[in-house]
Amino acid sequence: MTTGADLRDIDRADVYKGNVRAGSLTRSGDNVSFHYDDDYLARPGADPVAWSLPTDAVDVSVGAGSVPPFFAGLLPEGVRLSGVVAGMKTSEDDHFTILLGVGSDTIGDVRVVPHETELQPATLAFDPESPSPDLRALFDQLSGPDSMRVDTASLPGVQGKVSAQMYTSPVATTQGAAILKLAPPERFPRLVENENFFMAVAESCGLVVPRRQIATDARGVSGLLVQRFDGDGDRRLAQEDACQINSLYPSSKYRMKTETVLDTLASTVERGGGSARQAALELLRLTVYSYAIGNGDLHGKNYSIRRKTSGMWGVTPAYDLLCTQPYMGWNDPMALTFYGRNNKWSRDHIVDGAARHRLPRKAVERVLDDVCAGVRAATSDVESIGFDDKTTSRMTRFISARCDELSS
Incomplete structure (x- = not known):
């Protein structure tokens, strides 16, 4: 080796x-x-x-x-x-x-x-159906000095105001390629449960999300296993994020504008045989949903497109969705601006911005209505994340207020 x-x-x-x-x-x-x-x-x-x-x-x-x-x-x-x-x-x-x-x-x-080196199949590191191992020890193997031996996958990580603290590593499993995510519970309690909850809510709001499951080891440490979506069996699928499409280095991921992301990704999807309008609406839905739940980490590397098995390009399933507010003093604005604003959005602001992308008003309003309905329906289940009563109550009020902003 x-x-x-x-x-x-x-x-x-x-x-x-x-x-x-x-x-x-x-x-x-x-x-x-x-x-x-x-x-x-x-x-x-x-x-x-x-x-x-x-x-x-x-x-x-x-x-x-x-x-x-x-x-x-x-x-x-x-x-x-x-x-x-x-x-x-x-x-x-x-x-x-x-x-x-x-x-x-x-x-x-x-x-x-390395030059003249044969491609090697991914190594097997984790069986999610077996008794859960020590997840922190497994992560240390995957991301510490031994990580080159256990699993040589590379995952462009999410390094932001909250998610930089999430321990994220690719892992090969008996059920296919996945991403293992752990959180430091002392500083960011219930981060894994937070993301798992809002990924499920996203699906009810019309977003496509990958399969995932929470694994808990004997010590009570929870990890989120998220299925990778850049492959179909043994076939790999091309995938690029907004930074890559715009030929920007990852350090620029917080310096982009949402409108630029929508334009460049939608036009690239069209060049790849897909529908620019459909892509723009899906990206807008992701943006609106992130605002509604208070996700302040939707940066340029969290918008991605891929080549589907049909050969046409389209938007990837949504990923890294959580409410960042409890960890940021309930004052975490959007990572990227949308036509000059990273906070205090309104329904009119979204509709007017979408019109600049020539998106039909009825389709945009349907996106807003779908998201608000799905998020509002989830407010009664926020307590399932496991926060204390005070945090649960404040999160419920926060996302309800965001939905009110997007409804009027």
């Missing part, structure tokens, strides 16, 4: 699109460049590795130790990144080496491995 120290000495990587080698990444000093293979370009209908890397592009080169933005979007963040960096004995700005270590199982259908 190649060690972290060995990877620091490697200066060329093979880039696969699905199971076909499409190109290479080459490191020369602090510069990293991407180049398509001539054999790949000669294939009939060869797909680009990413929307920001068209097949007619010349070499794409960046400096300062970075990799091109699309590849940077494949790198882990937060706790996962810290563990991988420690295990590889490198630094967080050494993008190329980190990508060599975790790139064999990234989100989507692009994989990156």
Whole structure:
């Protein structure tokens, strides 16, 4: 097995699109460049590795130790990144080496491995049907110095005001690829239960969400297992988030505007054979729902599109949905503005903003009505999250008030 120290000495990587080698990444000093293979370009209908890397592009080169933005979007963040960096004995700005270590199982259908290295199947690390293991010990294995041995998947993490504290790591299970999420209960109580609850509510509001389950170990530590949706059996599906589509580095995820996200993702879906209007409405539904529940972490990496099994592109299932307010003093605005506002939205503000995207007023009002009805119906069940009575009561009032704003 190649060690972290060995990877620091490697200066060329093979880039696969699905199971076909499409190109290479080459490191020369602090510069990293991407180049398509001539054999790949000669294939009939060869797909680009990413929307920001068209097949007619010349070499794409960046400096300062970075990799091109699309590849940077494949790198882990937060706790996962810290563990991988420690295990590889490198630094967080050494993008190329980190990508060599975790790139064999990234989100989507692009994989990156050291030059002339064969692709390896994902390792099996967790059986959710067996007696639950020590979840924190498992996470330490997946994200600590041993993580390169147990599971080499890379998940672009959610690093924000609350969710940076969520321990998030990919994990292979007997039921398929999943994401394991743990929370530090001392600082962020009921974070796992919070997300599980609002993911379920999202479904009642018309959003598509992945399958998930809460696992609790013998010590009472809860983890949320969320099914990955970037594959169909053994087939991988292309997937990109708003930062990648806009050729932005992950550090820009809080500097985007919601209207830009809607425009660029919807137009990209249309280029991929899907419906721009349907995509924009689905993204708007996700945005409205996040506002209604007080989710202040809906940033640029939490809006994504994928290539469906039909070959057409569309919006991915929604993910990372929770009410961040209890952890942020009940004053957590939206991560991205929507036409100049990150708070104090109203029904008219949403309708007027959507009109700029040429979305039919009736369809937009239906989105608003669906979300408000679903969230209001859930207020009677907020206590099931497990917060104390005071927090439960305040959360109920908060989301009810948000629904009132979106109803008038």
